[in-house]
Amino acid sequence: MTALIELKGVEKHYGDYHALRGIDLEIRAGEFFSLLGPSGCGKTTLLRTIAGLEEVSSGSIRIDGRDMKGVAANHRPTNMVFQSYAVFPHLTVAENVGFGLRRDPRGKSEKARAVEEALDMVGLAGYGKRRAHALSGGQRQRVALARALILKPKVLLLDEPLSALDRLMREQMQLELIRLQRQVGITFILVTHDQEEALVMSDRIAVMFEGEIGQLADPETLYRRPATKRVAQFIGKMNFLPGALSADRREIDIAGLGRVATADLATSGEIDGAVSVGIRPETLAILFEGETAPRREVQGVVSEVVYYGDMTYYDVRVDGIDRPLTVSMKNLIGRPVLDVGAAARLAWDERALVLLPG
């Protein structure tokens, strides 16, 4: 697949503040792409430079092979769903959806039909005559979506579109956005700070910190083989253990766990210098009476118990490790919840370890 959007060395400065530092990025046609990061990481600024709402300080943006330098937002083949939805409060739902068709040469009735179709697509059929300010948050968002999609942009930009919705509504809209994207086949670029949302919805995710891309990968790679501790911490939970590589780099001595062959560990690339080893809480398991570890086992003591209903998180102290290991256990029938101070045997698997720099 060829790149629909190409960013080369994109920088954005506000005075001394560097919002974007040399972003290189290619986004493919038809992709559901997410920009994920904590607030202030530059993800929204990046989206706005693609939309043409901010000018880049340096670097270039090409969309569909065309350089976007000096091209204003209204002349770009992109449309945006704003965080606040920005639904025009003085217009009706139909007027909002048809807003961008003003310069469209089609006749009135054809435009009206297009508006009806767009409303139908987002599940708002029959809402056309309502005043926009009387709508609920979820309905406003659908209006914003229909308003952008009716123009058949090459790229749909979504700026934290789900953050203002409650949890149930958010989960429903996530699935609906995926369905919609498959239906229209338009490239979606989603900005979000919610790692779960990004994992659920995206084909690929760029994780951003402080104006730079920390890692760009598909959701599974991002989760299984994070490139840095920072990415690993931002996406899910992870325990970090210091490790020491042998001189020939074939073996690694992990604090508290012992020696492991380096080849067994997942990694996202060559690592120089100091190394750590990451373990996700769900890849560790506490062994109950009569259970044996399929591969490796280590002894510890429970120091903290947090009960979540479907899961219980334990902190387990293990000799040789400064900080306790966090372990998550499904609360299966018949499995007791342990108390603080209980002895715990931990099962672990070297194939679940990730080799990380630092």
Next chain:
Amino acid sequence: MGLGSFAKSEGGRAATLLAPPFLYALALLALPILAVVLFSFWTQDFMTIDTRFTLANYREFFDKPIYGVLLGRSLMVSGIVTLVTVLLAYPVAYFLSFHVPSHRKSLWLFLITIPFWTSYLIRVFLWKVILGYNGVINSGLVGAGIIDEPLSFILYNVNAVIITLAHAFAPFAILPIFVALEKIDRSLIEASRDLGETRLTTFFRVTLPLSMPGLVAAVLIVFIPTIGDYVTPELMGGAGGKLIANMIQTQFLQLNNAPMGAAIAMVAMVCVTAIALVFVALNRRWLRGRG
């Protein structure tokens, strides 16, 4: 950032938009005030202006007692008016903010501001009708047999000026205090009650200090403009109730002595500004002393 990219940036467009009102105020406010400063150092020589620099106008101001008396009386009247207006207004603003249901607030504000928007001249004149020798109060009191002779101490003196000004500036005092009270997070007051304070001590320890910015704004917005009013003293003050603004007006329009008028205006403005600044500074220190 180059000048070109600044002009295109949002800050640049904001600056461009702000230019017309700024230039207007510069041309019709800043430059004219500068001209007043300049004129105050010149003298009127019959029909022409003598443009040699001199302190003669200021010397005259401080030599002749009449100017000092008028300025002193002006500051006193403005001070009393401010005190009366703000003290009377605070409970109203408090009532509006804390006891009027929110959908009724704009109606109350509307009712309070309406009298302010009606002709100032006519309002001042109506007070003359109320307080006059044959006015509403006197004819009412005489008619009711409470007094035999009409009261004379309520018109053509400083008292009448103070009453009229206090009435005219009432809404100016209420609005800023109301805005400041509205901004107070209501949970702060609940927190104070929860921590053992009574309604009254909560008012003095929480509500009043937090509404201070509004109170200061109210004081300034009443004190400063009242110095510049010559209508009320002219109509209500009689011979003994004239103020410094009347003197400025007389110098400019009757005596045709613009430089002297300019010097008086300068002295008055400097006094008002100094008092306002001292007031703001004292208030800041007081608030910090508490915090």
Next chain:
Amino acid sequence: MRGAPLRVYAILYLLFLYAPITLLPLFAFNDATIIAFPLSGFTTHWFTDLVANAALRQAVGNSLFIAAMTAIFATLLGLCAARAGAMARFPGKGGIIGFVMLPLVLPEIIVAVSLLIVLRQVLGLNLNNWTVISAHVLICTPFSIAILNGAFQNLDPSIEEAAMDLGESRFSAFRLVTLPLVMPGIISSMLIAFTISLDEFIIAFFLTGANPTMPVYIWGLLRFPAQLPVVMALGTILVALSVTLLIIAELFRRRGLARAGIKDTGGFL
């Protein structure tokens, strides 16, 4: 503090505010030259006198022209400042806006004498309606800014961006989206500036030319006791007019809030 005594106090305060105005219609329709109680009888001939007075008609005409021009120019300047206020910061912005708002707290006589010096002595111009207009625009602009600031700050900044994103240029986005949303604010700003200018005396007295404005003409009438009932009649009309304009302004302000889908929280300023 308790509510009930405060409510009584607030109502008494309102009565104090309204007491003088209520006298206006009483004496405007009172069949006596002397403004005093007891009232003599009903008449409307003070109003007919008013209409017959050619000099007054001219003064009213002047004032209406001045007020209309002031409303337009003050609102245009206010629009610029309020829109700039809602946009990005730049160095010195706060100071500039503060400076433009300064006439709000400046004694009016200072504005009056400073303009008189510049216009008469420095520029040697003759005083006319436009000299009054220039001063009235100066003192009305802060009020316009205050009103329009409210209108602009209620706007979601993404709304104009959304219009540009949907294909409109910067100017047409302003025209199609922002302007309709702040239009109630514009109308209410024009009405307020009109009302202030119509009533303003302190400055007009200094800057008015050969044809006096209405308040300056009233000031002249106040010296003649025989003319006072006519002033009362005129005052009645003016108060009725002001109240009507204010109610319209308030209705527009509320409609603006409703249009933007915002709950009402306060008054004009």
